[in-house]
Amino acid sequence: MPTMPTFADVLRARLSRRSFLTSGLAAAGLGWLGPAAWASSPLGFAGVPASTADALVVPGGYVAEVLYAWGDPISDGPAFKPDASNTVDDQLRQAGMHHDGMRFFPLPAGQTGSTHGLLAVNHEYTDDGLLHPDGMLTWTAEKVRKSQAAHGVSVIEVQMDRDRWRVIRPSRYARRVTAATPMGLTGPAAGHPWMQTAADPAGRTVLGTMSNCAMGYTPWGTYLTCEENFQFYFVNESGSVPALQQRYDINERGGGYRWHEFDERFDAARHPNEPNRFGWVVEIDPFDPSRPPVKHTALGRFKHEGAALAVAPDQRVAFYMGDDARFEYVYKFVSRDPAGPSALEHGRLYAARFDADGTGVWLELAPGQNGLDAGAGFPSQAEICVAPRLAGEIAGATRMDRPEWIAVHPLTGEAYCALSFNETRGQAGRPGPDPANPRADNVYGHIIRWRERGGDPTATRFEWDVFILCGDPTSADPARRGDIKGDVFGSPDGLWVDGRGVLWIQTDVSTRLLHKGDYAGMGNNQMLAADPVTREVRRFLTGPRGCEITGATGTPDGRTLFVNIQHPGETPSERSNPATPKGVSAWPEGPAGGRPRSATVVIRRADGGVIGA
Ligand code: FEO
Ligand code: CA
Numbered sequence: 195m196p197t198m199p200t201f202a203d204v205l206r207a208r209l210s211r212r213s214f215l216t217s218g219l220a221a222a223g224l225g226w227l228g229p230a231a232w233a234s235s236p237l238g239f240a241g242v243p244a245s246t247a248d249a250l251v252v253p254g255g256y257v258a259e260v261l262y263a264w265g266d267p268i269s270d271g272p273a274f275k276p277d278a279s280n281t282v283d284d285q286l287r288q289a290g291m292h293h294d295g296m297r298f299f300p301l302p303a304g305q306t307g308s309t310h311g312l313l314a315v316n317h318e319y320t321d322d323g324l325l326h327p328d329g330m331l332t333w334t335a336e337k338v339r340k341s342q343a344a345h346g347v348s349v350i351e352v353q354m355d356r357d358r359w360r361v362i363r364p365s366r367y368a369r370r371v372t373a374a375t376p377m378g379l380t381g382p383a384a385g386h387p388w389m390q391t392a393a394d395p396a397g398r399t400v401l402g403t404m405s406n407c408a409m410g411y412t413p414w415g416t417y418l419t420c421e422e423n424f425q426f427y428f429v430n431e432s433g434s435v436p437a438l439q440q441r442y443d444i445n446e447r448g449g450g451y452r453w454h455e456f457d458e459r460f461d462a463a464r465h466p467n468e469p470n471r472f473g474w475v476v477e478i479d480p481f482d483p484s485r486p487p488v489k490h491t492a493l494g495r496f497k498h499e500g501a502a503l504a505v506a507p508d509q510r511v512a513f514y515m516g517d518d519a520r521f522e523y524v525y526k527f528v529s530r531d532p533a534g535p536s537a538l539e540h541g542r543l544y545a546a547r548f549d550a551d552g553t554g555v556w557l558e559l560a561p562g563q564n565g566l567d568a569g570a571g572f573p574s575q576a577e578i579c580v581a582p583r584l585a586g587e588i589a590g591a592t593r594m595d596r597p598e599w600i601a602v603h604p605l606t607g608e609a610y611c612a613l614s615f616n617e618t619r620g621q622a623g624r625p626g627p628d629p630a631n632p633r634a635d636n637v638y639g640h641i642i643r644w645r646e647r648g649g650d651p652t653a654t655r656f657e658w659d660v661f662i663l664c665g666d667p668t669s670a671d672p673a674r675r676g677d678i679k680g681d682v683f684g685s686p687d688g689l690w691v692d693g694r695g696v697l698w699i700q701t702d703v704s705t706r707l708l709h710k711g712d713y714a715g716m717g718n719n720q721m722l723a724a725d726p727v728t729r730e731v732r733r734f735l736t737g738p739r740g741c742e743i744t745g746a747t748g749t750p751d752g753r754t755l756f757v758n759i760q761h762p763g764e765t766p767s768e769r770s771n772p773a774t775p776k777g778v779s780a781w782p783e784g785p786a787g788g789r790p791r792s793a794t795v796v797i798r799r800a801d802g803g804v805i806g807a
């Protein structure tokens with residue numbers, strides 16, 4: 195595979211010639227990596243066309259197989275029933291719904307093998323129209339418990355045997371973490387009065403994790419699952435929603451999950467602190483099913499997309515994190531201690547300000563810094579960690595167009611952040627365009643990137659540029675054309691940089707928008723590869739109808755790629771009609787199956803080569 199060292203070597207050589215310590219203005223003026231230098235593209239596959247087929251399409255020479263679909267047993271458990279009649283106890287031993295971020299951990303632990311390992315997989319949310327035989331036509335405590343059991347995380351053991359991956363059953367590692375699993379709290383907010391509830395007066399033990407969107411991992415071998423849209427599970431019908439709940443979008447309607455009808459802790463009027471116990475980064479040891487998950491409050495509470503690791507020269511760890519909502523912030527956590535099992539318990543939290551000259555500042559969110567003090571409502575770090583949105587506002591962080599996944603380039607240390615879209619930018623009463631979010635009515639989104647001063651992830655200043663403005667080059671409106679060099683896409687969400695340094699982009703065009711208006715002709719959701727140097731983009735995969743593509747992780751040898759197909763068959767309402775479960779999609783089983791199922795797929799090259807090369 196000669197492409198692999200060539201690409202990395204050229205990139206390293208190029209970067210060593212550039213001074214990252216020059217002024218931001220100079221760096222911005224020079225451009226990022228200069229003109230293209232290598233003779234051949236690192237993208238060695240034949241791109242696939244946009245598609246509206248109810249199929250997963252990969253390039254010629256590649257093979258994609260379903261590995262782990264909603265309802266599949268994690269170990270020697272019950273089989274999936276196509277009419278969705280599996281019980282709560284079945285679901286507790288089966289794959290949850292709506293697979294999202296994930297990570298491959300080689301076995302043995304700490305090694306770099308590529309044929310055997312653990313997959314930690316997020317199950318972000320449920321479509322209760324598909325989860326129960328009659329959907330939500332009736333509503334019971336049993337259905338709430340099944341919905342909660344279908345949320346959370348799976349850990350499964352996987353192995354490749356004669357070029358085919360399979361789930362190992364039974365496995366001593368197999369585990370489900372759900373929206374009811376007991377877990378601990380660490381950091382400044384653990385035990386704080388805002389975390390105390392009737393069921394947990396100490397404020398130190400939470401039941402469950404949910405809205406597990408993107409992810410992260412640590413150098414010490416643990417998985418981070420990140421809680422995003424937790425507000426949808428709460429309802430506050432008091433008529434006077436507290437300001438803190440309002441700032442986190444809790445209201446009288448909720449997201450339609452109806453958990454509060456049978457599980458009173460989701461009644462945010464009766465239990466106003468319960469929402470404060472969600473919206474965190476949660477650490478799971480995939481190698482030890484007996485070890486409880488832990489929510490780390492030092493990393494802040496918001497609609498976490500993911501937590502992207504960067505290790506500093508002094509071995510402290512930094513995590514870049516997006517708060518996925520319109521006009522919310524990009525954050526960074528820097529640990530106090532070097533990488534190690536307690537490094538997520540203490541550290542500094544920052545929010546990003548992107549300045550017009552191509553530089554930026556990490557604004558520390560701490561008492562005594564950036565206008566944050568008792569008078570502003572922040573007597574201690576605990577309140578800041580529970581409400582970093584309020585702190586970031588006071589500090590003057592830049593309001594972004596929905597910060598989604600962030601990926602750190604392993605060779606350059608540059609961080610790439612997907613901003614999926616914000617059609618409300620520039621509307622009356624809303625912020626207008628700014629240099630980092632340059633378009634009003636930003637229906638296609640963009641990808642921004644930054645590089646820390648001195649190449650040190652603990653730095654408080656950085657340089658940034660816009661990597662790609664997404665768009666439709668055929669649009670009559672110049673502002674909507676974007677600047678993509680190659681295959682067209684919009685609504686970037688998942689990002690991952692592979693070991694060769696190729697940036698992979700996954701799209702999440704809302705099912706409300708797919709195939710219509712601005713997204714007419716752009717096909718189903720897709721996954722593309724981008725060359726960070728030339729900015730060339732090539733479409734690698736298209737998903738079945740109504741799905742989002744998310745979660746990407748590879749084996750260390752680069753020869754196996756795992757990708758999640760989330761919510762195939764989703765309707766614009768995001769809840770299916772139980773009478774017509776296959777109304778939009780019948781993927782993956784086709785007509786023989788009972789209903790569409792989110793699934794982890796394995797992608798390999800028929801010749802066993804490196805993915806994408
Ligand atoms: Fe769960 Fe922002 O995607
Ligand atoms: Ca996402």
Ligand code: CA
Nearest residue numbers: 687702742744
């Ligand atoms: Ca999403």
